[in-house]
Amino acid sequence: MILMKDIIREGNPTLREIAQPVSFPLSDEDRQLAADMMTFLENSQDPEIAAKYQLRAGVGLAAPQVDVSKQMSAVLVPGPEGEAPILKDVIINPKIISHSVQDAALAEGEGCLSVDREVPGYVPRHDRITLRYQDVEGVSHKIRLKNYPAIVCQHEIDHLNGILFFDHINKENPFAAPDDMIILE
Numbered sequence: 157m158i159l160m161k162d163i164i165r166e167g168n169p170t171l172r173e174i175a176q177p178v179s180f181p182l183s184d185e186d187r188q189l190a191a192d193m194m195t196f197l198e199n200s201q202d203p204e205i206a207a208k209y210q211l212r213a214g215v216g217l218a219a220p221q222v223d224v225s226k227q228m229s230a231v232l233v234p235g236p237e238g239e240a241p242i243l244k245d246v247i248i249n250p251k252i253i254s255h256s257v258q259d260a261a262l263a264e265g266e267g268c269l270s271v272d273r274e275v276p277g278y279v280p281r282h283d284r285i286t287l288r289y290q291d292v293e294g295v296s297h298k299i300r301l302k303n304y305p306a307i308v309c310q311h312e313i314d315h316l317n318g319i320l321f322f323d324h325i326n327k328e329n330p331f332a333a334p335d336d337m338i339i340l341e
């Protein structure tokens with residue numbers, strides 16, 4: 157199982173690489189990695205398991221974060237208690253094929269499992285995206301996301317392109333908010 161010790165941190169050059177596209181059918185190794193990344197997210201969102209293994213909660217994990225420079229990220233955005241997740245899949249070779257002009261940012265800013273420090277500020281992202289990706293079976297999907305799930309996927313896709321969340325924060329005024337940017341509470 158993936159533990160926090162397996163997640164590489166800011167300063168490791170892999171986090172700044174552009175990850176390699178994944179070919180299909182998946183190798184046994186890539187299939188296992190996809191499963192392990194999703195299991196990490198499930199474990200990290202289970203209070204007992206997270207406490208037992210000292211896991212930071214995560215709604216996304218990209219392969220480069222476990223030092224594998226491949227275009228693959230697991231996303232698990234929970235739904236309301238007892239309901240199905242809003243988004244649960246391993247997104248492979250993801251591409252944002254269209255997006256809103258309107259930007260959005262989380263009111264509380266962002267964190268990252270690979271960044272062991274607080275970096276305050278708004279992270280402006282597209283409020284709505286149309287995302288094309290392949291799942292572990294190689295089946296192509298086109299989905300439309302908005303608000304928080306869209307933010308999560310953009311955070312993970314950034315990891316596949318060597319981008320970290322604080323790269324987007326306004327250096328002069330971290331909480332600069334253009335009038336038309338939605339602040340998501």
Ligand SMILES: O=C(O)C[C@@H](Cc1ccccc1)[C@H](O)SCc1ccccc1
Nearest residue numbers: 213214215216266267268269270308311
């Ligand atoms: O480091 C990662 O990629 C996982 C991030 C993803 C993320 C951070 C901020 C905004 C959207 C996505 C972790 O999930 S950060 C911890 C966390 C946990 C639960 C909810 C929000 C953030």
Ligand code: NI
Nearest residue numbers: 267268269270
């Ligand atoms: Ni991150």
